[in-house]
Amino acid sequence: MSKKKVTVLAGMSLLVGLMAGCGSNSDNGPTPSPGNGNGNGNGEPPVAEVVLRVAHWTPTNLMAPVIEAYEEANDGVTIEYVELSDNGDSVAGMQRLDLLMASGENLDVVFMPGATDYSQRAGLGLLAPLNELMATEGMDLNETYLLDPSIDGTVFALPDTLENYFVLLNKDMLDAAGLEVPTEWSWDEYLDYAEKLTSGSGASTVYGTYFHTWPMYWQLAQINQMNANNLFTDGQLNVDSPEIRQSLELRSKAEEAGIATPYADTIxxxxxxxxxxxxxxxxxxxxxxxxxxxxxxxxxFPATFTTAFAPMPSNDKGQPAGVSIANGNFAAILDRSSNKEAAYDFIRWHSTEGGELKNVYSAWRQQDANQFIRGVKEHALSPDFIDEDSLTYVMTHFQAAPLNVPPSYQSQLEQAYTTQTELFILGQQDLETTISKTEAEVRAIVDANQ
Amino acid sequence: MDSVHHQVERSTRPPRRRSISRLRLRETAMGLLFVGPMLLGVIVFLLMPLIFSFTLSFSNWSFITGFDRIEFNGLDNYRNLLQDDVFLKSVVNNFVMLLAVPIGMAIALVLAIIINSRVYASGAFKVIYFMPQISSVVAVAVVWQVLFHPSVGPVNAFLMNLGIEHPPRWLADTTFALPSVMMLMIWIDLGVALIIYIAGLKYIPADLYEAARIDGASTFVQFRSITLPLLTPTTFFLLITGFIGNFKSFALIKVLTEGGPAHSTSVIVYDMYQTAFVELQTGYASSMVMVLFLILFAITALQWFGQKYWVKY
Structure with missing residues (x-):
């Protein structure tokens, strides 16, 4: 049996080696740590020596000050940083993380850039449950953080940053068109703005708005809801809903009016x-x-114009603007880590004080939004191009919907949905067909995973 | 030489069989020693992964979890494949894309004949047609991407000037994306087929043409009765390698369309990549690989057995 296992392992590591060889920079990770934090061998060292291996997609030079600060404050803890991407690309970072995990790399702490990535890996059983560690510390998740990443009552990660959604506007163009920076607005008004901001023709067209290819841009009138704000929430499909209809109509109106970058160009x-x-x-x-x-x-991308901020539009006049689903980065401990306590201390620190040090917007309730904005201005290359008034307004009038951790097969749902929306926006099928086909496919995926 | 010498020397001894078998043994051992490194490479890099992925195709497993989480589920993966619309679409796309091989070969043959006999500086033309093959796929794809820009690209600007109001959106069009990709494939692979056809043409003895001319055969008859039949081994080789290469095309699709829009350019290998490395379903992706393997095997076998009817050596 062991022989078989060895062959299989050898085969697997070869496969992985081949795949890693295809990647561009497979050899810039630190060498495996010698003896993972076993300071309990001989004698009685004053402080237990622990080596934590931490993986994040932030480039090493940006992460170094944070790690130094932590090592200074915590005697005996050494952090070995594993850089998952040399340019901060979180998608490439996740692919590299998967390869590292497949090759049996000893990692303790891993970061994930969103709830979908988090849920997928928690569903695969890679992440350690944190409930016991939290109980030992006596930390109440909901009093400490704005996001609750628990999946059926088990917490597999701490929220490391808080992401909410809003609108960035080119203030110079607004001024030229004689438009105000909006504070309360609906999607209709958003399209109105887009129309007024569209100018030029041919290769020099300036479009009023650009919608990226991510699934959330097909759910714009759904992710600004407090509840039922994803394709599948709380055991219920939300495809055949007014929100999805409005999201799709919003896109097709903008496309037909020529006030958004054409989808064909985008893809x-x-x-x-x-x-x-x-x-x-x-x-x-x-x-x-x-x-x-x-x-x-x-x-x-150096700033050459002033950027203003506006809250997420609402679906209809009279509804509050600024509501959006919350997402964020998640910090987790690998189930196979042998330094879970030390790793827990690190992610607790990183998701609170570490966030302040890095000046990221964290999910920590005690963080100071004004200090964050000041920090942004301090770090910015051209701080004068940030419109502080509207930024402050957006940051203080934001309403985060409670986090709905998506199912572990969320990426399949999104894939099925975006396939149908592509056919819709390219004029191959109408709205009702899109809804009914999505509904059927999404239901099939959900059923297959029950 | 040495072994022959041995054989002669010992042939008078009574236990003749034994000596031969010892000799055989030595030769076998020697032979194994020579092919050993290669054999080891094949076993480690080809055979073991093949067996491994065959085993995985009967399991529900993700490559980032440990082996203790492997769950065998019999033929479930294969059953699911039959109902997987994206996969079936990818298989169909793969077969449509095969058309690019004969079309590309026909173009290459015509060009080869022209370059071989009717053009000055034929070397320069060979280099020109070979260029796309030695350029990076990514660079080539980006250039074509810009040429085929749906609203302001040169191709559509030209078509619009001709009076076509709604030119195809090429790579962003569910109907035209696959033909666009095929066009690019033909263009990239033209150089290889061209060079090999030119080599094949050089191999045809000139006296055949001379005799045909004396008999009064026209150029077309010469082409049909001499050039084409004598090139069939070359055509056969290009067809097999072309089909296999075409079936495995991935890089171009990944950089050009990512299988879209709406899976209209998805092929088995791309679907497999997506399943294995984005959705992290290694077991299911392995079953796709097995289907790909079977299809390739069947096509190659068909060609191999079919060759005796049309390939003339």
Missing amino acids: SQKLAYRSEFFSERAAMIVTGNWMIDESGGSEQ
């Missing part, structure tokens, strides 16, 4: 939302708060 040219917005080819984008930092310009 055939693989457009990216950052370049569309910062190169002034689109005046508004719906996005999340990882873009706050970048609105002051980044090396790749």
Whole structure:
């Protein structure tokens, strides 16, 4: 039996080796740690030596100060940082993480960039349940954090950042069109703005808005709801709903009126939302708060105009704007880690004080929004291009819907949905067909996974 | 030489069989020693992964979890494949895409004949047609992506100037995406087929043509009765390798369309990648690989047995 296992293992590691060989930089991870934190061997060392291996997609140079600060404050803890992506690309980072896990890499702490990634890996049984560690510490999740990432009562990760969604606007274009920065608005008004902001023709068209290819851009009138704000929530399908209908109509109206970047251009040219917005080819984008930092310009996309912020539009006049689903990065401990206590201390720190140090918007209830905004301005390359008034308004008038951890097969649901929406927006099928076909496919996936 | 010498020397001894078997043994051992490194490579890099993925195709498993989480589920994966619309669509797309191989070969043959006999500086043309093959697929794809830009690209700008109001949206069009990809494939693979056809043409003896000319055969008859039949081994080789390569095409689709829009350019290998590395269902993806293997095996076998009817050596 063991022989068989060895052959299988050898085969697997070869497969993985081959795949890793295909990746560009497979050898920049640190070498495996010698002896994983066994300071209890001989004698009595004053402090237990623990080596924690932490994986995140943030480039090493940006992560280094945070790690240094933690090591300084915690004697005996050494952090070995495993960089999952050298350019901060979280999608590539997750692929690399999967390869590392498959090759049996000793990791203790892993970060995940969203609830779908988190739920998928928790569903595979890779993550350690944290309930006991939380009980030992006496930490109440809901009093400490704004997000509750528990899946059927078990917590597999702590919320590391808080993401909510809002609208970025090119204020220079607003001013030129004589429009105010909106504070209360609905999707109809959003389309109105988009129409007024569209100008030019041919290759130099400036579109009023750009919708990216992510599934959430097909659910815009659904993710601004407090409840039932995903395709499948609480054992219930939400496909055949007024919210999904409105989301699809919103997209097709914008497409037909020519006030949003055509979908055909978006997919055939693989457009990216950052370049569309910062190169002034689109005046508004719906996005999340990882873009706050970048609105002051980044090396790749320097700011050349003032960026203003507006809350997430509501579905109808009279409903409050600024409601959006909350998402975020999640910090988890691997089930096979042998340093769970030390790892827990680290993610507790990273998701609270560490967030302040990095100046990310965390899910920690005690963080100070104003200090965060000041921090953004301090770090920004061109702070004057961030419209502080509207940013403050959006950050203080935001209502996060309770986190609905999606099922572990969420990526399949999204795939089924976006396939139908593509046919819809490209004019191959009407709204009702889209809804009924999505409903059938999503139901089949849900049934297959029960 | 040495072994022959041995054989002669010992042939007078009574236990003749034994000596031969010892000799055989030595030769076998020697032979094994020579093929050993290669055999080891084949076993480790081909055979074991093959067996491994065959085993996995009967399981429900994700490659990022440990082996203790492997669950065997019999033929469930294969049963699901039959009801998986995306997979079935990918299989159909794969077969449609096969058309690119004969079309590309026909173009290559015509070009080869022209370049071989009727063009000055034929070397330069060979290099030109080979260029896409040695360029990076990603770079090539990006250039075509811009050419085929649905609203402001040069191709559609030209079509619109001709008076076509709604030109196809090419890569972003569920009907035209697959033909666009096939066009690109033909263009990329043209160089290889061209070079091999030129080599095949050089191999045809010139006196055959001379005799045909004396008999008064026209150029077309010469082409039909001499060039085509004598090129059949080349055609056969290109057809087999072309079909296999075409079936396994992944890079181009990944960078150009990512299988979209709405799976209209999804192929088995792309669907498998998506299932294995995005949805993390290694077991299910393995069953797709097995189906791909069977299809490829069947096509190759069909061609192999069919060759005696049309390939003339």
